[in-house]
Amino acid sequence: MMTKLRKIILIPALILVSISGFFSCGVDRWPEYAHQTALDTWMYDIMQQNYLWYQDLPSYDDVNLFLEPASFLSKVKSKKDSYSFVDSVMEAPLPTYGFDYSLVRNPDIDTAYNALITYVIPGSPAAAVLKRGDWIVKVDTSYISKKYEAQLLQGTGPLEITLGKYQKVPPTEPPVEGEEEEDIYRVVPVGDPVEMGAAVSLVDNPIHCKKILTLTDGSEVGYLMYNSFTAGTKDNPEKYNTELREWSDELAQKNIHQVILDLRYNKGGSIECTQLLSTILVSSFYLDQTMAFLEYNDKNTAKDATLIFNSDLLGTSGGKNLDLTTLIVLISGETAGAPEMLMHSLNGKIQQLIAIGSSTKGQNVATEQFINEEFLWSINPAVCTIYNSEHDTYGGFKPTYAVNASTDYLTFLPFGDEKETLLSVALGVLNKTYPPKDEETEETTKAQFKIEKSVISPASRRFSSNGLRLK
Numbered sequence: 361m362m363t364k365l366r367k368i369i370l371i372p373a374l375i376l377v378s379i380s381g382f383f384s385c386g387v388d389r390w391p392e393y394a395h396q397t398a399l400d401t402w403m404y405d406i407m408q409q410n411y412l413w414y415q416d417l418p419s420y421d422d423v424n425l426f427l428e429p430a431s432f433l434s435k436v437k438s439k440k441d442s443y444s445f446v447d448s449v450m451e452a453p454l455p456t457y458g459f460d461y462s463l464v465r466n467p468d469i470d471t472a473y474n475a476l477i478t479y480v481i482p483g484s485p486a487a488a489v490l491k492r493g494d495w496i497v498k499v500d501t502s503y504i505s506k507k508y509e510a511q512l513l514q515g516t517g518p519l520e521i522t523l524g525k526y527q528k529v530p531p532t533e534p535p536v537e538g539e540e541e542e543d544i545y546r547v548v549p550v551g552d553p554v555e556m557g558a559a560v561s562l563v564d565n566p567i568h569c570k571k572i573l574t575l576t577d578g579s580e581v582g583y584l585m586y587n588s589f590t591a592g593t594k595d596n597p598e599k600y601n602t603e604l605r606e607w608s609d610e611l612a613q614k615n616i617h618q619v620i621l622d623l624r625y626n627k628g629g630s631i632e633c634t635q636l637l638s639t640i641l642v643s644s645f646y647l648d649q650t651m652a653f654l655e656y657n658d659k660n661t662a663k664d665a666t667l668i669f670n671s672d673l674l675g676t677s678g679g680k681n682l683d684l685t686t687l688i689v690l691i692s693g694e695t696a697g698a699p700e701m702l703m704h705s706l707n708g709k710i711q712q713l714i715a716i717g718s719s720t721k722g723q724n725v726a727t728e729q730f731i732n733e734e735f736l737w738s739i740n741p742a743v744c745t746i747y748n749s750e751h752d753t754y755g756g757f758k759p760t761y762a763v764n765a766s767t768d769y770l771t772f773l774p775f776g777d778e779k780e781t782l783l784s785v786a787l788g789v790l791n792k793t794y795p796p797k798d799e800e801t802e803e804t805t806k807a808q809f810k811i812e813k814s815v816i817s818p819a820s821r822r823f824s825s826n827g828l829r830l831k
Contacts, residue, residue: 400425413742414657460816493774569622650666686712687713690715691715
């Protein structure tokens with residue numbers, strides 16, 4: 361059983377390296393350089409003790425202690441490490457309008473783009489006027505160019521935006537006789553401009569959307585869009601875990617044993633939250649049996665742990681094991697870390713585990729956050745390897761049904777909409793109408809232009825992080 365890991369606040373004394381270089385003409389210049397090298401020295405000492413691949417670190421004599429934190433980490437970390445990261449520690453999230461978007465070039469105006477809304481934070485200024493699948497074609501009466509995109513990226517005041525709709529448009533030239541006419545789709549401005557309120561500081565709830573959907577045979581299935589394995593907030597450390605337990609109780613009362621878990625935007629989170637959700641979903645036969653193993657470097661073998669599907673985590677506040685027969689996971693290339701651990705832990709421990717979307721990133725190591733309170737920076741080095749219950753390592757999770765969710769803008773819809781691309785496929789699998797028979801193959805409207813750039817709001821899917829994480 362894994363004990364709860366704490367944030368580690370550690371500011372060690374500086375090690376004297378090449379001390380003679382800090383003195384000139386008998387003047388002690390150590391105070392001048394100490395502050396400049398303190399943060400990097402602190403990071404290096406943390407990694408010497410805790411880093412999974414500490415043997416690959418360069419010696420003190422070979423490191424530059426005057427670099428910015430991200431540059432320093434990139435110079436010293438192992439070549440096999442694509443997981444460790446540094447971050448600033450903020451008291452409050454940056455102000456944001458609360459939406460993500462992808463830029464698509466406007467085919468009719470060389471320097472202009474349309475912004476496809478990919479994600480909206482509930483309760484944000486954007487949520488009052490936008491939903492996933494909407495388009496922004498103008499900002500303050502101007503088409504979106506590199507100049508005016510800055511207002512979406514960095515703006516804080518109210519914005520006037522013109523929305524658009526992706527729809528079929530008439531051809532610009534008469535059809536050629538004898539040739540089949542191809543449908544043309546464009547983003548067309550609709551309605552009057554609307555005002556989006558000023559940016560605010562906000563925290564996104566990882567439980568983005570939850571619904572109970574009805575299948576064609578009258579049975580019900582739970583849908584959960586879950587964006588991060590995060591237990592709660594600073595003020596309420598169990599807030600989101602409590603919501604998960606309440607959701608499980610709601611499904612248990614309705615005797616629902618099928619769940620669609622939307623993890624396409626889930627980039628990781630707490631191992632303890634992963635353990636809780638796995639315990640909610642797993643077949644009851646496996647309760648309190650081995651789920652996974654954590655193995656640290658040879659300096660920290662005392663931390664090695666065996667995780668179980670721990671029924672105690674369900675708590676006394678109503679959490680239920682759903683004893684699932686079918687779990688459908690919606691995944692993408694962004695899905696990484698904790699959701700991959702969950703899927704590999706549950707694979708073979710539920711009658712059916714079906715993945716829809718595209719292959720996940722592949723991460724089987726966990727990071728731990730160490731905070732320097734003086735400089736308000738954190739380092740999050742990889743500290744342990746994750747193995748499944750058979751003590752096998754694993755890579756990315758491959759979909760049972762490979763589906764591209766971005767090829768048809770007509771079905772690029774809000775999460776939970778039954779016509780949304782991945783959810784409609786999941787419902788088709790449960791209704792036994794997907795995959796379609798050859799003679800029933802449906803034609804879809806493919807996107808006629810490509811995404812040039814994707815932008816994530818400063819607060820979108822940015823959650824507080826404590827303890828051991830898979831990210």
